[in-house]
Each structure stands twice: as structure tokens, then as C-alpha cells.
Amino acid sequence: MKQHLINLLNHALSSVYAHVTGLEFSVERPKQASHGDYATNLAMLLAKQVRASPREVAQALISALPASTLISSIEIAGAGFINFTLTHQARAQVIHDILQLKESFGRAPRKTRKVLIEYVSANPTGPLHVGHGRGAAYGASLSNLLDAAGYDVYQEYYVNDAGRQMDILALSTWLRYLEQSGINLAFPGNAYQGEYVKQMGETLASRDGTKYLVSESEFTAKLNTEDPESGIDRYIAEMKRLLGTNYGYVHQFSLETQLASCRSDLEDFGVKFDNWFSEETLIASGKVDAAIKKLGEGGHLYESKGALWFKSTAFGDEKDRVIRRENGQTTYFASDIAYHLDKFEREFDQMINIWGADHHGYIARVKGALKAMGLESNRLEIALVQFAILWRGKEKVPMSTRSGQFITLRDLCNEVGHDAARFFYILRKSDQHLDFDLELAKTQKNDNPVYYIQYAHARICSVMELARNQPSTIPGEKELALLTSPYEQNIMKRLADYPAIIESAGSDFSPHLIAYYLRDLAAELHSYYNAVQFLVGDIPLRSARLALIIAIAQVLRNGLNLLGVSAPERMQQPND
């Protein structure tokens, strides 16, 4: 419809002001219903160029506008807006579209465009907590949105399974394992404290028995209260020395256990990845060394103070970054360069990374490395997600993985429900802080907007259940013409907006737009429901109204589905 108006306007434009070309004007839905179905700013943009008042220009354009059976009236308003009012038939067309297209209503035709979206990518050193939940909900909804917008979406989780954090996890597991046999070495304060580590220790003991036991006297490393970091490193070295090749089994066990738990937490949260990309594999296959070599050949590396540096300042970064440390180990950054090089080699048209906002300083160096390797760094887009700040009433809940003091994603879902959690997370713009109040989410469960939307859907299902035994005809144009109330007119307009909302929410990486849209649509259904009886005796009118609410239910389902939220046919009675 919008495109139809643009075509008409372009036609008028070229016949009246043939010399004007390349003008970008907008056709949009006005905020106020009294301003018609669509409005354009074309006349105001033209006024200066053609030296006439906007209203004169508007009049000239309207006179030259080709006739259209879809438009009932056109008027000039305000500073020079041209407002279009559609015919009833043009508005009601959307009902036919929805009933015919069903779950594919709003979905764009497939484009041949491959998009890689990487998100969560949390270190597998413990259960996912509520902070990760936001990235997970955002990434999954965005993936659904881009899929609906016609892209081929490939979802990936980057697993940091190499490096010191994993060593600390293995150490923590092993110490808990030893405790099973009564060997209590001092447990470092900066090792992983959580209950899940104790469970891994128990499982390891029951699975592999005494295989990794050592005596207390063999273990000579001591904690260092002055410098806990070097203390824990000595612990790790000692563990590796004593266990030898067995160290790998403990390491592997800890990693696999955590990955499995992470995977099932996400699946229960409605998040499923196409690929879990291992950092360790990247290193083992030589891709990190290859990436370093490639940077070196381009002359972007230099040695200083015993370390190897990438000259990222040449690409807009604040300072140069270390690629390989003095001790010979490559840095996390080195792996990340190789990982992104690998993404480019897999030939995606677009790559999206969803990172916590605390990583924003990291963007310049990654993009810098890509540029240095001659890659189009703007094919990579980084969407930053602010942390969710957890509150218990007025109290901020402290969060730290190491201390074991955190609320897990699973706890959250158990407390407030899967649907509420998914919805709540994406309700705010992703680059804004999200205040997540557990008390509120628990005690005021019924105030959560997700129930409001689900209830609208359930109400429609309930009406349809009652209507099942009543005669009804498939409504044609004659019946739909009976939908003349303001409620019905507004709902038809709202339904017609859905495909455009999908498109803009997708291109803006803004799933929250879907949530707001659905809330507005649900509000209109609730008002309609309270004001108008659907199951009336007049059969043509009834079938028209039922067709309209079936269309609403379909769009609510389609939208909720994108957000990973269920659309129940009836609501459970709220607890009092």
C-alpha cells in the first residue's frame, strides 16, 4: 500500500516538477487517525527548490496524482502534509491476507543473504546467570527477526575452552574431588566456589574412582595471600605436575560438564545454536598461527619488550595490542583475530556479534585487525547489550561467577517463568541498562506485560471455541464492509503495519519494537472485546468480526513466536 502511494507520488512529481530528481521523501503513518491512513512530507521538501509555498506545491501534486480506487480522500494539512485516507475495502484487505498467509504473514520473501550471528559465548566455567540471559534472549529474538526478514541466519556460540580460566575450573573441580576422599587442601579464594563445582567433584569421584588422588604431603604449592593470582597459578602448575596426562581428563570432564549444562539451560530457554565454535580447535588447527603470520606478512606486527604486538593504532585504536606474550603464549585477542578471519573465510554476507557493553573498547582492535588483513570490516557489526542489573526490591544483587554468588538463568526461569523472562529481557532497547527486579517479577507476576498479550490471544481462542457450533460463513467483501466501528478500523490499520514492523525491527536490531507493537495490538483487542459483542445473531456481521479477531490472534501468535514466547489458548488462573 505504501509502495502504491510512493508510485503515485513519483508519477505526479515527474509530471509537475520534471526537473527535480533523486528526492527522498517519506510516506508514513501519522500518529493521529484524523490525519488519515498515510501522510507524505513531499510538498514541504519541494517548496524551497521550486520557490513556492508548501501548500501550493501540495495542491499541484494532488491535481497531477493518478486516480486510485484504493484512496477515498486526499487533503492538505498542517505545514504542507498531504494526507491520504484509504477506502474501507483497501483497509480490510489485510484480513484476507492474514487468513490466507497465516504463520507466514509478515515474513519477507527469502533473500539469498547469509548472516552469521554470534552471541552468548560465555566462558563455560559455570552456569549461565541472569546477565547472560539478556544476550541470549536478545540474540535469539534477533535471529528469529532476521530470519523473518528473509535472511539465512546461522547462529553460533564461541566457546572459550582454552586458557587459564579453564585451568582454574579444572583445578577447582579437582580440589573438590579430593575432598571426597578426605583430602582437604586449602581452597583458593579466587577459584570457582559454586555448588556446581562440588557436584562435579562428586561426579568425577564416582565415575573415575581414585584415579586422580594424591596425598596431601605430595602437594607442596601454597596459597599466597599477598598475590592470589600467582598463588593459583602455582596451584595449577602443581596439579599438572602431579596428574601428568590425567590432567587432560579432569580438564575435559569439567569443560564437557559445563558445556552440556550450558546447552541444556539455553535449550530450555528456547535458544538453539547451529554451531559451537571451539577456541581450542582454532589453536590446535594452526589457525591462530596462520592469522599471526598473515598480519606479519602485511607488516602490521613488531616486537617489543619480548612480546609481539599488533600495530592497531594504525587502524584507529587507542594503543597497540599484544598478540603473543613474553612467555610465548598467544593472547585471547590473537584467538579472536583468527576466529574472525575464519568467519570471513566462511563467506557470510553479514556478521553480527552480540557483546556485553563492557567490551566496547574491544571493537576498534578487532575491526583494526580485519582491516589489516584486507577484509571489509564493515561486514561485521557489533551490537552491544548492556548488563541487566539485578535487584531484590531496593537491594542490588551482587554478581560474581568466581565467588559463586549469582542467580542462574535457570533459577530465573523457574521463578518467573520462561515466557516472562524472555519477554522482559527484550522489552528494553538493548543498549540501555535493564533493571531486573526479582521481587517485582515474582510478586507482581500478573502485571508483567507478557500476560496481557497472552491473555488477548487466549480470549480470542475462547470466543472461537464458543463459536464452533454456530453457523458462520467465510466473510467476503460485503461482510467485511460491516466492520465500520473505530475499534475495527484501528485494528485493521494496526494489523496492516505488522510486516513493516518486522522489517524495521530487523534492520534496526530492535526486537523490543515487536514487544511494543504486540502490546498495542493486544490493548486494541481488549478494548474492542469490552465494547463490542462478537457472537451476535446477525450472521454476516458475526462472521466479519470473527474473521477480524482470528486475524488478530494470528498476528499475536506470529509476533510472540519471534520473541520465543508461547501463545496459550487459555490462561492458567492466577495465584492469589
Next chain:
RNA sequence: GUGCCCGUAGCUCAAUUGGAUAGAGCACCAGCCUUCUAAGCUGGGGGUUGCGGGUUCAAUCCCUGCCGGGCACGCCA
């Protein structure tokens, strides 16, 4: 200190990316259940869009200077 993000109703947040009279929810006040689910609806109060300049037909949005808040500034990941 430098860089990035943010500042909208009492609170939490939107605002079709520069459009017409800035909108919701919560909270507060007053109403609506013998009728398709009251997890709902109807009405009301509540704003100098942090402050000052600038750009133009038009600024919450763009530029600039302050004020206030967050994050990042490792041979950590």
C-alpha cells in the same frame, strides 16, 4: 584524565530514525462483572524531553559547550 553510551511524567521505559497536539505500564483518584475469561475495560490528574546556544519550513532525535550517571582504558578473558 581520554574514548564510547545514556539523561523523556513520581518510578520503569517508548516515540514510525528530522514531522503535525511527546505516548504506555506501574503508582494515585473515580467508575464498570446476571452478557464471548475482570490477568480486562472507561475516565482523570501528572512534562520547559538535564541546562544553554546553533543548524531549518520543522529538533526528544543532528552540531556545539556545560551539568549529572554508566562503561572501558592489562603481556586478563
